[in-house]
């Protein structure tokens with residue numbers, strides 16, 4: 001009996017089916033190209049992640065994604081140790097909370113429904129550039145793609161093999177989840193009908209922050225330390241779990257660590273290259289593989305999805321021979337993210353350099369003058385403001401002698 005020969009040639013091979021890979025694959029399949037998605041795990045799989053989507057995700061995902069939203073957050077609590085805290089509320093949501101297992105599976109299913117062929121439990125091991133494409137060797141076979149997309153996360157094999165000399169800029173983060181504990185409802189999670197609450201603590205981590213994010217039946221608790229070197233995330237996590245009043249009495253499972261590849265603002269840093277760093281011949285990097293993570297908050301899911309969409313658009317033009325190269329993907333990323341990330345980097349230095357002063361200052365100025373910095377940052381999360389407009393506003397408040405007006409009083 002003759003078996004059907006295994007298909008090995010595709011227009012595009014996407015390595016990794018997280019949010020970046022599935023979004024890229026979806027765009028390409030929708031445009032009618034043959035796409036193979038290779039994923040080393042089997043969905044639904046656990047992913048170390050806080051699972052917070054800032055509300056501006058509404059602008060880039062179809063509304064059906066709400067099917068997998070666990071909680072909608074209208075209320076933030078900023079804490080600094082057990083003594084100091086203040087709240088920020090809005091009738092418009094700040095964020096939507098997801099569990100990555102469900103969210104990522106939902107995105108992958110969308111790509112499959114549009115025609116992407118997915119091989120799960122199949123890890124990519126080796127990539128070779130050929131004159132007309134890329135040869136991809138996995139744990140199970142060999143494939144050829146006219147284009148390859150590196151969507152394989154922080155430790156990307158595609159970035160390591162096809163983008164030599166590209167350094168990493170990973171910061172350490174830890175995450176734990178508690179589920180099915182009834183007393184959570186009595187502590188951090190609001191009673192039915194109350195506004196949903198997420199906790200942000202600027203003293204929970206060394207040059208970073210700690211978070212408690214509500215999920216349908218539990219909490220995601222984590223810390224991220226956003227300045228390289230001299231970090232101590234395990235100690236920070238332990239201290240945060242013990243001292244944060246909202247977590248009192250809860251037994252928190254041992255956290256799991258994972259790097260966050262934040263955008264690095266100094267282009268020369270250890271070989272990390274921003275210009276030209278996302279496109280190499282017939283290969284592109286999206287999401288974490290391309291270090292497309294906000295360096296202030298560590299938000300990466302939104303940028304993973306959006307970079308996948310932008311890469312998809314560029315690859316379509318390349319395969320249709322409307323463009324001779326994939327460079328316009330890089331240009332689109334520069335236009336949409338580069339300036340945002342640069343400003344977020346500056347804020348990272350300023351805020352995490354003096355966390356206590358910032359905590360107090362933000363608490364004092366919110367909700368006071370409605371155009372206060374924290375209010376503007378909340379509007380940024382809601383998609384009504386950008387880092388550029390926020391920064392421009394802050395700069396307007398600084399007088400030519402470097403001193404600030406009372407509203408923008410330096411912490």
Ligand SMILES: Cc1cc2nc3c(=O)[nH]c(=O)nc-3n(C[C@H](O)[C@H](O)[C@H](O)COP(=O)(O)OP(=O)(O)OC[C@H]3O[C@@H](n4cnc5c(N)ncnc54)[C@H](O)[C@@H]3O)c2cc1C
Pocket residue numbers: 015016017018019020021038039040041047048049050051052053122123124125151152153154156157173174175222257258259260286287288289293298299300301302304
């Ligand atoms: C502790 C922590 C908390 C975070 N919290 C948030 C948050 O609250 N909100 C937010 O927006 N971001 C958060 N992030 C960042 C966010 O998780 C990432 O930015 C996001 O997952 C990037 O998506 P991606 O698709 O690029 O990569 P990933 O989600 O990492 O997906 C990559 C996929 O590639 C697969 N893969 C890897 N190697 C191979 C291989 N060789 N072959 C085949 N498949 C492979 C993996 O199995 C995975 O499915 C957090 C990160 C950490 C570490």
